[in-house]
Amino acid sequence: MGKWKRLCWRRGWVSSLDVHILQIVILVSFQIKIFPRTSIDSSRRVRQLAQAVHGQISISCGKRIAKYMPKAIGPWLCGLFDNDRSVVRTAQDSLQQVFSTPEKLQNIRRAYQQPILEYCRNVIDNETSQTLSDERAVSPDDAEAKYSRVIAACIAVIGSLLTDLKSGDISKQQPAYNELLSDEKLWSFATYEDASVRRSTHRFLKACISTQQGTPPRFHTALQSLVLIHSVHTLGSMDC
DSSP states (O other), X not given: OHXXXXXXXXXXXXXXXXXXXXXXXXXXXXXXXXXXXXXTOSSXXXXXXXXXXXXXXXXXXXXXXXXXXXXXXXXXXXXXXXXXXXXXXXXXXXXXXXXXXXXXXHHHHHHTXXXXXXXXXXXXXXXXXXXXXXXXXXXXXXXXXXXXXXXXXXXXXXXXXXHHSOHHHHHTTHHHHHHXXXXXXXXXXXXXXXXHHHHHHHHHHHHHHHHOOXXXXXXXXXXXXXXXXXXXXXXXXXXX
16 A cells, blocks of 8 residues: 555656656656566556556656666556556556557657567566565465566567567567577466466467567477467367
């Protein structure tokens, strides 16, 4: 509740018309530090408000927000793939307020493709349910639910880059995509216990198949494994 109240206060403060630009710069510096965490909070209300506040601060900053975009764009886009519809709508609204046309938002994906990939890759490779949550304040089940939600969103964001960007733009970061396609931990999520993580990984695989040429050998190994897994699940669901 404390985080939610503080976000409410910042939202009202930024909305006031007499906020000095220096205060805005100070506030956005602080916001960039906490946004990656508040945007994935276990509380749906905190996540929703974090997206709304970030949009308002970005509007108040104008072009000055570009300096901070590399650190914010990853968690901002992940809000579009939250498992709560209200959070998704708020993330959509905040992005549309700042980037008023689909073309502008597409330009943002293109311009910040590298930090988006770096953010998602870091979460996939380095975060765990323990690192994303404070075990003193969150139950193991809630920590696991948070971890699954964040992982599913990160994989979905990478998949959206593959499907939404042009091949020429993707090729500029092809080494990074090749590393992802060779990432054993990424493909291990295809059999993860949480269904949303599995679905996100399977959709990412489809995006890879349709967009990636000359993929590394490990990708083909992962593809063969996923085909086998899908066949086993299909057979298991059939009536004898």
